[in-house]
Amino acid sequence: MAKFLKEPSRTFSEYLLIPGYTSEDCIPDNVDLSTPLVKYKKGEQPSLHLNIPMVSAVMQAVSGEEMACALAREGGVSFIYGSQSIESQAAMVRKVKATKSGFTGSDSNVSPDATLADVLALKEKTGHSTMAVTENGEADGKLVGIVTSRDYRVSRMDLSTPVKEFMTPFEKLIVGKEDISLSEANDLIWDHKLNQLPIVDENQRLKAFVFRKDYASHKDNPKELLDEQKRYIVGAGINTRDYEQRVPALVEAGVDILCIDSSEGYSCWQAKTLQWIREKYGDTVKVGAGNVVDEDGFRFLAEAGADFVKIGIGGGSICITREQKGIGRGQATATLDVARARDKYFEETGVYIPICSDGGIVHDYHITLALAFGADFVMLGRYFARFKEAPNNLVSINGNYMKEYWGEGSARARNWQRYDVGGEGKMSFVEGVDSYVPYAGTLHENVGLTLSKISHTMCNCGCLSIPDLQKNAKVTLVSSTSIVEGGAHDVVVRDESFDAKPH
Ligand SMILES: NC(=O)C1=CN([C@@H]2O[C@H](COP(=O)(O)OP(=O)(O)OC[C@H]3O[C@@H](n4cnc5c(N)ncnc54)[C@H](O)[C@@H]3O)[C@@H](O)[C@H]2O)C=CC1
Numbered sequence: 001m002a003k004f005l006k007e008p009s010r011t012f013s014e015y016l017l018i019p020g021y022t023s024e025d026c027i028p029d030n031v032d033l034s035t036p037l038v039k040y041k042k043g044e045q046p047s048l049h050l051n052i053p054m055v056s057a058v059m060q061a062v063s064g065e066e067m068a069c070a071l072a073r074e075g076g077v078s079f080i081y082g083s084q085s086i087e088s089q090a091a092m093v094r095k096v097k098a099t100k101s102g103f104t105g106s107d108s109n110v111s112p113d114a115t116l117a118d119v120l121a122l123k124e125k126t127g128h129s130t131m132a133v134t135e136n137g138e139a140d141g142k143l144v145g146i147v148t149s150r151d152y153r154v155s156r157m158d159l160s161t162p163v164k165e166f167m168t169p170f171e172k173l174i175v176g177k178e179d180i181s182l183s184e185a186n187d188l189i190w191d192h193k194l195n196q197l198p199i200v201d202e203n204q205r206l207k208a209f210v211f212r213k214d215y216a217s218h219k220d221n222p223k224e225l226l227d228e229q230k231r232y233i234v235g236a237g238i239n240t241r242d243y244e245q246r247v248p249a250l251v252e253a254g255v256d257i258l259c260i261d262s263s264e265g266y267s268c269w270q271a272k273t274l275q276w277i278r279e280k281y282g283d284t285v286k287v288g289a290g291n292v293v294d295e296d297g298f299r300f301l302a303e304a305g306a307d308f309v310k311i312g313i314g315g316g317s318i319c320i321t322r323e324q325k326g327i328g329r330g331q332a333t334a335t336l337d338v339a340r341a342r343d344k345y346f347e348e349t350g351v352y353i354p355i356c357s358d359g360g361i362v363h364d365y366h367i368t369l370a371l372a373f374g375a376d377f378v379m380l381g382r383y384f385a386r387f388k389e390a391p392n393n394l395v396s397i398n399g400n401y402m403k404e405y406w407g408e409g410s411a412r413a414r415n416w417q418r419y420d421v422g423g424e425g426k427m428s429f430v431e432g433v434d435s436y437v438p439y440a441g442t443l444h445e446n447v448g449l450t451l452s453k454i455s456h457t458m459c460n461c462g463c464l465s466i467p468d469l470q471k472n473a474k475v476t477l478v479s480s481t482s483i484v485e486g487g488a489h490d491v492v493v494r495d496e497s498f499d500a501k502p503h
């Protein structure tokens, strides 16, 4: 006889938090949202942590270089999508690691023989008026000068004038050396009244720019997640097939954390992948695994050596796995069950393995609930796909700005593959849809608002940290009629069409 679980599995929308006592020091400013990212022994600190409990999904439509930098600036981590060639994924990781906080890689570069017309065209394309003039016109070439809009007057100059005739030559530039710190760079900018400081290596090759206008933004981001060399922390997704090639390339590119990306992680494939990484790198390479939805799956991956375990099958907004294959579990129940397994494992072994609730977060309060249910952090796809920094197209649909959002199991995402999903024939069914989500602006604004809601809710619950919430939250199941009670009801909500006809 098959095993039947007694309880139905439930989603976050079926629960609410019940407030706890709020003391005088229980204010949002005092809430600490830091959380472990990788496993650690009792009494020790994890070697990697997050300053906010949010990571972005291993998806083509979500986690590219720009997203990774923007999220690290807020204190979270992106997992650069693995459904691309090893070379292009490693290049993305390298680019994030090259974007030192406050040090910006140059995206506007010309050679000395380029013309004023080329400069104007490049400015139009990148929107940036500071250009590096390098010998070969590439971002890492030998720096011979810079061009800013102060160097030319379009009305008085021939468009064919070569850059070398109007650039500010290297000899007249103040530059920083490669090992300069951000504060030293800002001192030079301040002392010499510069708008930008080029950073060069000992061979005069361009490494980056530090811009005066960025100074304020770094003061705004006290939670930035940086490595010892002040570079952004970045993650990357891997699979259970080409890891012997992909993992070394990503490690070489400087990746901080890996995650085996799969709909289902309770498998020999994941154990083999983890074992290979441990044999080759010991504990120096950090890797999460998943996804699982119960204690058995968690235990398996914990014993196989995962640094964190990811939870969730079929709950994602673009997921159709439950319909297609009939596997999965309500996300709230899955999180709770795995959290209990994590605690039990900690008691037995003294090793704490962080768990991540992945997919199905619709409202900001679902994040708080996931944490209350025991998650250490959450992974979001749809949420981040709406932002400017996501690597997906912004389109206009019936006059509304939308971002494209497609599942990793959709036909669209799978098109990149050179190899198929095991065996001879390609898998014939898709497990994800191609969709749109409303454009929501910049990550900074949105994440700020979300975190503010989480902090306020935690204060309502009398909790100042995530471990505090995990331990002391009071959660109630709600009936379907009380869910109706929770929305606006029995009123006619005013909208623009209503307001347009005053009487
Ligand atoms: N979280 C979720 O609910 C879901 C997520 N997804 C996403 O879609 C993408 C693809 O996921 P999956 O289809 O699960 O990919 P997958 O590559 O993990 O698994 C596909 C199939 O290949 C098999 N397999 C894996 N490694 C193998 C190996 N070395 N040799 C032979 N067979 C092997 C697996 O058992 C499975 O049947 C991922 O990005 C995943 O996150 C897709 C569906 C649901």
Ligand SMILES: O=c1[nH]c(=O)c2[nH+]cn([C@@H]3O[C@H](COP(=O)(O)O)[C@@H](O)[C@H]3O)c2[nH]1
Binding pocket: 057, 058, 059, 312, 314, 315, 316, 317, 318, 319, 320, 321, 322, 358, 359, 360, 361, 379, 380, 381, 382, 383, 406, 407, 408, 409, 410, 431, 432, 433
């Ligand atoms: O059934 C699925 N088919 C897919 O094509 C697919 N692509 C991603 N994922 C999973 O969904 C998570 C993101 O979920 P949200 O958009 O709800 O944040 C992601 O983090 C994944 O766990 C998929 N699931």
Ligand SMILES: [K+]
Binding pocket: 264, 265, 266, 267
């Ligand atoms: K399995």
